[in-house]
Amino acid sequence: MxxxxxxxxxxxxVRAHRERMQPAAAGRRRTSVLRREELAARAGISVTWCTWIEQGRPVQASPEALGRIAQALSLSRAERAYLFELAGRLDPEGPAGSSAYAPPALIAAVKAIKPPAYGLDRLWNACCWNDAAARLFHGWLDGDCQRNLLRYVFLEHSARVLIPAWKDRARRLLAEFRADFAHTFRDAQVKTFVETLRRESPFFAEAWDEQAVQIREGGLRTFNHSRGGLLSFTQHTFAPSERPDYKLVMLTPAES
Incomplete structure (x- = not known):
């Protein structure tokens, strides 16, 4: 509640955005704002329910009803996200259902960074990366290999060679992904992705059932590189303001 x-x-x-809306027949009436009755009709909810929402009474609309209210009020993407955040609901048509292309700002940032850097989408597919990242992550970001980070870590033998203490790092990575899963679990693509990996990797299924959750804190990351030997980096993760479901991951050389 x-x-x-x-x-x-x-x-x-809701009241402020209703009152800024122009009714269809504004020229033949005293008030030039959308009435509650009209908003309720547009959103497919009762007038009483609409009134109680505006009055701040202890009611809670479903995600579907909130989506109809957002559409009836012609809310922008930012306004719709704000509405769902205030209502404590996950938007079924939120960022997870929007464009699969990397935001231009993310692509530009990755290109501008000299150390290894890459972008991840909501499924943790690599959507962009720089040359330094391609050189570091042999078997993931080079050639025609698997671009999904979790599939790479849990399924590719080269990941077990590259990553020291592979099982511990894999478990940590999955716990970080699960923190994102709280925002995307209604997404059919995400569900299919998780279930497919569960079938393909017994270790993934085991780690997934442990229900560990961890924020992506960054910190020291080491790699057993086939050409560079043991390499150490400090990992930093950021989210683009216009697409918070994407990530920018940067690895700066660790101080010796």
């Missing part, structure tokens, strides 16, 4: 501040903010937001 939402707390009083959330309910108040949600109600104020």
């Amino acid at each position: 939402l707390d009083s501040d959330q309910r108040r903010l949600l109600g104020e937001f």
Whole structure:
């Protein structure tokens, strides 16, 4: 249940956006704003429910009803995300369902970075990377290999050679992915991806069932590179402001 501040903010937001809407027949009436009855009709909810939301009463709309309200109010992407955040709901048509292309800002940042850097989408597919990353991650970002980070780590033999303490690192990586999974578990592609990896990798299935969750903190990362020997980096992870479901990962050489 939402707390009083959330309910108040949600109600104020819905009311303000309703009152800025122009009704279809504005020229033949006293008020030039959309009435609650009209918003309720457009969104397919009852007038009482609409009133209670605006008044900040202890009610909680379903994601489907919120989606209809967002459409009825012609909310922008940012406004819709704000509506769902205030309502404490996951948007079924949120970033996970939007464009599969990497944001231009992410591509530009990866290209501008000299140390190894790459971008990940919501499934942790590599969507862009620089030459330094391709040289470091032989078997993942070079040639025609598997581009998904989790599939690479759990299925490719070269990952076990490149990554010291492979099982521990793999478990940590999966725990970080699970933190993202809380925002994407309704996405059919994400569900299929997880179930496929469970079938293909018994170790993935075992680690997944452990239910470990960890934020992507970064820190020291070492690699047994076939040409460079033992290499150490400090990992940093960022999210583009326009597409927070994507990640920018940068590996700066660790100080010896």
